[in-house]
Amino acid sequence: MNEFWSFITERYPDILLALRQHLTISFSAVILGTIVAVPIGILLVYNRVGWINSVVFFIANLFQTIPSLALLAILIPLLGIGVKPAILALLLYSLMPILRNTYDGFQSVDKGVLNSAKGMGYSAAQTILKIQLPLSLPYIMSGIRITTVYIISWATLASLIGAGGLGQLIVSGLGVNKPEMIFIGGIGAVVLALVADGLLGLLEGWLTRRYRQTRSAAV
Amino acid sequence: MIVLDHVNKVYDDGFHALKDINLEFKKGEITVLIGPSGCGKSTTMKLINALNTPSSGKVLIDGKDISGLNPVELRRNIGYVIQSVGLFPHMNIAKNVAVVPHLKKWDKEKTDRKVNELLDLVGLDHTIYRNRYPSELSGGQQQRVGVIRALAADQDIILMDEPFSALDPISREQLQDELIRLQQELNKTIIFVTHDMDEAIKIADTIVLMKDGQIVQTGKPEAILRHPANDFVRNFIGQKRLQSENELSYEIPLVDDVMITNPVTAFPNRGLAEAIKMMESKRVDSLFIVDRNKQLQGAVSIYRVLDMYGEEGKTVADVMIPVRFSVSSGSTLPQAIELMDSHQLSNVPVVDGNNRFLGLVTRGSVVKHLAEVYPNLAPPQPAGEGEPM
Missing domain, CATH: 3.10.580.10 (CBS-domain)
Known part of the structure; x- marks a missing residue:
């Protein structure tokens, strides 16, 4: 236990640096993933050619199944090592849940609501921005939440391609046989994931606070 | 005045939904389109706000062919009420009512005044209901909001697609009464779709009876009750209603x-x-x-x-x-x-x-x-x- 505390007090600048790198990688991946996946999800809702949807969902699913270590390795010849390939790899993982939830969220909007919006003179863009997007926000947010939690956990692997982060502590700890280092890296990632989940949960509740009961009552 | 001039609608799969429809909707009147489901009454109504476009023939509003107009702009000038109410669950009542004024970029003060006036008009105290959400209202109250939403931008034409059929009988009666009262004050051109003959007789100035994409009979409720054009109309009206009508050899004055x-x-x-x-x-x-x-x-x-x-x-x-x-x-x-x-x-x-x-x-x-x-x-x-x- 003593070793543990002395490690924290001696090395806290390194720990903080690792934490910051970890956050940067994870959140860049999730934010970029959202920026890519939400519009694609919306396009798929409006797409009338059935097989395109199947293909896109298949590809997004495929990314999900590639082992993370392998994906990171594959990206090295393309993007080299460091933060960039790490973010790209994690971004690819984040696509599927956000895409799927955006799609489901848009599908879930009541047809009566859409009919009356159209009949009252909402343009297509206004319908998406003012009606469908706010109403599917709970779905999209929960997609982002799920993604964030496991992206934070997987980001520990990013240290293997030189992106740093909490994984760096684990890898170094293995190298020099310092269990407290491995422990700090692991616990750090867990705490980070839990805190991020909690904060996003609060954000989700705040964004949808007014009509949550509406959604269940209106059906 | 709205005129449908030799309108036909044929879908891609060859289904002939509307067959040579010629109709005139008079200004300031409630015209009820009625018929069994699938008769084309809704389809006919949706021609007017371009939710549906004719395969041939013309739709004229005040003499202007609407095919030349921007459909989005057109719809903002025509009130629209549907059966499932279609209130936006993420907006409060005031915002819901103000949807079209907002789309038309009215200033806030004018919009607020209009919203308050309309809420009070249907017996929903604006100081209480403005900030409520649709889920906090009963079905009847929601549909009242649905109706005034169609009036908010001073639209002259209101389309109502079975607006009261999902309500319980008591709320339905109340809303029918309120619609008649509102119409006495506002004099809108209302096109009302229903499959309920009692409702049609109660609110209509003119009834248009449809079947299989064709108009079977058009006339005042009184005329249709007294002189049904054929057996289909007679059956649709119902024998009971016809008898009770015939017993009254004169009209009771109001x-x-x-x-x-x-x-x-x-x-x-x-x-x-x-x-x-x-x-x-x-x-x-x-x-x-x-x-x-x-x-x-x-x-x-x-x-x-x-x-x-x-x-x-x-x-x-x-x-x-x-x-x-x-x-x-x-x-x-x-x-x-x-x-x-x-x-x-x-x-x-x-x-x-x-x-x-x-x-x-x-x-x-x-x-x-x-x-x-x-x-x-x-x-x-x-x-x-x-x-x-």
Whole structure:
């Protein structure tokens, strides 16, 4: 236990640096993933050619199944090592849940609501921005939440391609046989994931606070 | 006025949904499109706001072919109410009502005023309901909001697609009554789709009966009940309704047909001497007191005014007696006569849903009406006599 505390007090600048790198990688991946996946999800809702949807969902699913270590390795010849390939790899993982939830969220909007919006003179863009997007926000947010939690956990692997982060502590700890280092890296990632989940949960509740009961009552 | 001119609708799969529809929707009237499901009534209605475009033929609004207009702009000028209400669950009631004014970029003050006015118009106190969410309202209240949402931008044309059919019978009746009342005040051109014949008879100025994409019969409810064009119409109306209609060999007159439409009224702040002067010049023995909104406040008789005449500072408002009995517009004459008879009244005021004074049924007006209805029965007028009344 003593070793543990002395490690924290001696090395806290390194720990903080690792934490910051970890956050940067994870959140860049999730934010970029959202920026890519939400519009694609919306396009798929409006797409009338059935097989395109199947293909896109298949590809997004495929990314999900590639082992993370392998994906990171594959990206090295393309993007080299460091933060960039790490973010790209994690971004690819984040696509599927956000895409799927955006799609489901848009599908879930009541047809009566859409009919009356159209009949009252909402343009297509206004319908998406003012009606469908706010109403599917709970779905999209929960997609982002799920993604964030496991992206934070997987980001520990990013240290293997030189992106740093909490994984760096684990890898170094293995190298020099310092269990407290491995422990700090692991616990750090867990705490980070839990805190991020909690904060996003609060954000989700705040964004949808007014009509949550509406959604269940209106059906 | 809206005209459908030789409209046909053929879907891609070859289904001929509308067959040579020619229709005229008159300004300020409620036209009800009715028929069994799949008859094309909804499809016909949706031609008007371009939710549906004709395969051939034209749709004209005030003489203008709507195919040349931007459909989004067109829809903002036409109110639209649907069965499932379609309120936006993430917006409060005020925002829901203000949807079209917002799309048309009205300023906030004008929009707010309109929203408050409309909420109050359908009996939803704006101070309470503005900030509520749709889920906090009952089905009937939600549909009231749905209806006023279609009026918010002063649209002249309102399309209503089975708006009340999802409601319980009591709310449905109430909303039908309210629609009739609103229409008396607002005079919109309303196209109303339903499959319920009772509803159609109750609210329609004109009924259009459809079947298999064709118009079977068009006419006033009365005309359709009396002269159904064929067996289909007869069946659709229902045998029971036809019989009850035939038993009534004459129309029961409404108080609106009988009442004097310009009774003598005075504002509450008139003095007593003025009141006497007015009664003198109009040759009446009592005055009805109304405020600026034509709300009926009370009545004073000449005897009452003379009793109190000594007190100079008094106004008619101080001496008037509240009106205990009145009938609402649309009541039948027998109801008014019953009231006058059982309470020994010489007259009974007619008010609308907002207690606004519309007219007065007096014994004289009843006799006059009867004389008009049965001219043959009236004895020849003795010559040389003065006014009969």
